[in-house]
Amino acid sequence: MPVPLSVVIITFNEEANIARCLAALEGVGEEVLVVDSFSTDRTVEICRQHGARVVQNKFVGYVEQKNFATDQAQHDYILQLDADEVLTGELRQSIRIAQANWRHAAYSLARLTNYCGTWVRHGGWYPDRKLRLYDRRLGRWQGLLLHEHYEVQPGQTTGALAGDALHYSYASIAQHVAQLNKFTSITAQELALKGKTRVTLFHLLLKPLWKFAHGYVLRLGFLDGFAGLSIAAISAWGVFLKFAKLRTGTQDAPA
CATH class of the missing domain: 3.90.550.10 (Spore Coat Polysaccharide Biosynthesis Protein SpsA; Chain A)
Structure with missing residues (x-):
């Protein structure tokens, strides 16, 4: 049954x-x-x-x-x-x-x-x-x-x-960017709660570049055309934002 x-x-x-x-x-x-x-x-x-x-x-x-x-x-x-x-x-x-x-x-x-x-x-x-x-x-x-x-x-x-x-x-790039801003603030808060507050050029430069290359090239994001490019680029920007907010102490999530 x-x-x-x-x-x-x-x-x-x-x-x-x-x-x-x-x-x-x-x-x-x-x-x-x-x-x-x-x-x-x-x-x-x-x-x-x-x-x-x-x-x-x-x-x-x-x-x-x-x-x-x-x-x-x-x-x-x-x-x-x-x-x-x-x-x-x-x-x-x-x-x-x-x-x-x-x-x-x-x-x-x-x-x-x-x-x-x-x-x-x-x-x-x-x-x-x-x-x-x-x-x-x-x-x-x-x-x-x-x-x-x-x-x-x-x-x-x-x-x-x-x-x-x-x-x-x-439904739109603007919606993705707005959600990204919210979620990177929350993720920065999570990192701060875990005590992971050290931010270097590796986090601000190399990790975003790797995020783009991994999604767009290694995981074949380019096969999804403009959508794949947008996702890879905005996701890389999100990595930068997360660590930038953590470094500057501006990780409080927007209401």
Whole structure:
């Protein structure tokens, strides 16, 4: 008999994405739970129109919010998604197979990212596997401020689902740059919390150059055309920003 599944999504001002995400969940899971950080747009209204249960909770961090959302679910078996992700038919079927024959503490899914209208398959952006289907009794979300990840308990095994989650990341270069500014501030905060405050020319010059070369050349980002070039260049700039903010002590994340 298939294990009962709760689909869990955290949101904040996701009216542009959430309907597409929820529409692709038809036939997946026994519950759809949205934990919203007091959105000021139509996110909550759209979620309720699609039959989702909505719980609102103040956002203090990605790890805390995802653990809170996991704990609020009705079932122990969880599929955690972001509002800008959409299940393909193959992935939905793979999830159903896992439900019917559960073997692991958690399962990973691959994400195929749409960047400014282009599906990105190189540059280290694909398959971008993440543990997203899990038994909450056998793991927990871990991390500091930004780089959250689901971690299973020692001795537990993980599996891999077939099919992709379509990830609608950035609709414009401006959106990418704005998000980069926010995330580099948070990452600089993380480094400061870890006591990694030493910044040299190696961090400010060579690491950004390596980031560009690694993504654009070694990981074949050039095969994705302008999207690949933009991703590599902005990602390199992000490395510089992260260490520049750390060096100057301006790593407080913007509101």
